[in-house]
Amino acid sequence: MARFHPLPVAAVDRLTDDSVALTFTVPPELREEFRHAPGQHLALRRRTDGTEIRRTYSICSPAPAPDGDGPSALRVGVRLVEGGAFSTYALKEVNIGDEIEVMTPAGRFTLDPAPGLFAAVVGGSGITPVLSIVSTLLAREPRARFCLIRGDRTAASTMFLEEVADLKDRYPERLQLVTVLSREEQQAGLPSGRLDRERLAELLPALLPVDQVAGWFLCGPFGLVEGAEKALRGLGVEKSRIHQEIFHVDSAVPAEAASAPADSTVTARLDGRGGTWPVRDGESLLDTVLRNRPDAPYACKGGVCGTCRAFLVSGEVRMDRNFALEAEETEAGYVLACQSHAVTEKVELDFDR
Ligand code: FES
Structure with a gap:
């Protein structure tokens, strides 16, 4: 069950003009709760003047070994979003020693270290979870190799430039790094331009044996992830090998209008306790x-982070959009509560499964 804990900020590192990395200290008694897999994220919460803001940020630090202690520190990357309430606070106000409420790790954009070749296509801040994935994989599995293809506007706007260069120095044979800048001339021989579908369809087979990649990790804005997925599918890569995490969704992505049947109710089980409540017209489950239960887990309310995942025990729902659950999860009966609307009069959800 996801829970918030106040954690002290141990470091605020400026990465670029518009991004920082925040490091939190995890006290010994919470290390097990904050144990995470590489690629997971943390929801951060800020409550001021009666309003509450939650945002999810990916962990960039390596994951702890399963047989060792949980993490003593957690580092996340935060990029400033135009008008973004939390990112503005993180970049301009947070100081060492401040406490921030941090939710225990969540997310299924993860890699279980194994031998073989893995690859990622990331754009902008999409590097953040992949940094944790690559560093954990290469440290833990000597027979693993990774090809990281990252796109950004300029070198100066690229997050975790040094951290990625350090990884390349540490694992020169096992990490292949390709950086594509869209607004900067690069040295001869290096690709430039945008990482769109056409470009990737050309670039990927030239860079690596596409059919031998055990897992693809796509992370960044909706357009990049969608283009990369289409390019990979066009190259014959099975869907089950493609993992995606979307950071920003264009408002152009349609969400259908909602209307629940009259007198519909939702029954939910959460942290071992259940209840049944009437659904108001138009609202999400x-x-x-x-x-009725302010402790229900959520972060983005936009169908992106997956924190509100619940098992649909009975009834039928319609989801407006889903950028968080993989096909196997929806087939197994999981839904995003923040995007779900009742189709049947009775719907039963289990947040504990
Ligand atoms: S709260 Fe993020 S997907 Fe529902």
């Missing part, structure tokens, strides 16, 4: 549950 998460909002129905939250009115």
